[in-house]
Amino acid sequence: MKILFIYNPNSGDESGKEFVGKIEDKLKKYFDEVILKETKKAGDGTKFVEEIRDVDSIGAFGGDGTINEVLLGMKNIDSKAKLLILPGGTGNLLGQRLNISQDKEEALESFDFKKTQKIDLGRVNDKIFSLFASIGAVPEAIHEVSSEEKSKIGGLAYVKKSIEKLTTSEKYNFDVKSDGGNYSGPVDHLIVGLSNKIGKLEFTSENKEMNNGYANLFILTKDSIKDRLELLKDSIEGEVEQGKNILDFTVKEAEIYSIDDKEVRLDIDGDEGPKLPVKIKILKEAVEVYIPREELT
Template sequence: MKKAVLIVNPSSGNEDAQEYEKLAKEKLVNIFDEVEVRHTEDAGDATKFAQQAVESKVDSVFAMGGDGTVNEVISGLAEQEYRPRFGFFPLGTVNDLARSLHISMDPVEAIAELDLDRRMSLDIGKVNEDYFMNIVAVGGIPEAISDVDVEEKTKFGKLAYFTSGFKQVIKDESYHFDLDIEGEKRSVESSAVVVVLTQTIGGYSHIVPEAKPDDGKMYLLYLKNHNVADMLKSVPDILKGIDHSTDYIGYETFTEGSLAVKEKVELHPSVDGDEGPGLPLHFKILPQHLEVYYGSEAE
């Protein structure tokens, strides 16, 4: 008997969340012999529900919510001996993983297009004891973006992140970071260091065009800015897509590494849009770790 668990964040999707949940359950009931719906109330609930689904050895686990909910569910599945297949219906503001998997941003379409025959392997990143599916960002700009509250995200969407980040740029604050990438040590000065798994960052597609969901790589990018002028000069490189280092942006791929800051400051890294562990950070790729359902346009 095939069973699916649908983990829903009822606070995502505004007043339409209940209708989306109803549609998703109707879709899954037509595919699976049994469907259980779980509602999150507190942080960590989605991870707990996913772990319970693992213990029950269900066939598939689905998430309905924003990037935070998707991250929590993936965190409950990662590194388990038995890992159910994973799917999700995006209700959030950014939905970078959904964009990379060509899942529709319209929840109604995403639900209707679900096809269990469309499956692929998905890389998962590990940072210290946490997991990520999109991005880990460190520095003044990422901190400002992480501080965007739910109301601003809902009202302004991607513009809220841009505005918050730009305010931080004006402060012109950078840090000295120690990097260890595949055993090679170096120091860089930057206002923002990011490690990504997907092409899309902050809802903007093809920022890292070489990134594939199953390529077994992490992508390190950092701004080589020493002043606001350098930061602004990096914008054209970012907008056209980054696949190599430039005068203003550092770029490389890796599978394991670490990051520390030299200054005596308390930075709060952003992990998939939420506050992550404190520095130093250790990164490791879990290649092709989950079997995920993708959208109708994915190759």
């Protein structure tokens, strides 16, 4: 058994180089060969996966950006390797969704490489996302809230961060086409979610599965402060689909165009994504990931 392990030494608290020795010691107990690769620039994660193909498993230590680079490489070469995720960034949203401890030492100890789970991914143009693609101030604010802020002031952390951004939010005009429904007109917020959670926030009761081949597409069509605050309130209460100015489609594929030719970029899993127009496709059970031997709360 062979594992390629990719780590970003600059993720999160920049502890990658110090921690990688412990990771290597752990992996050598379960794998016959461990290949370590350190990322130095954007795109390295994808490159390493595409270059070193003859492996049974691939591991990644870094933030959501590092994870998505690895996932992109895996999809580009149609890799069947199993994926190990260790939290090394500030967000680690996919790891949180898979109940992987956000304490790296605890997370490393929790794996015995016996349990796996297949999950969906989203492809947007030439990029991969594992949880969500979004446009707008509230989704941006929600994923920017740190675990430290969340633990200190709970749901108020989302309110605080969102209010900071609401006054600078732009309004857009989009043409949205999908197999679940179409819309053309003003858009204040848009999110394509593979999960019903962002971090610890369960923003909807719909689409709780991570492997059903579908995503929720939410569109807020009004741009008043009142509408934005209602969206924030509904998100915190887990009922974003109940908003009176919210359109809710269940989709496998979607296309998003800017009607007025304004340059707009999608946010994917907390990082800057491609410019519109974009084509999104949900890839059912696209990757098999290792999960902890015991689910952690």
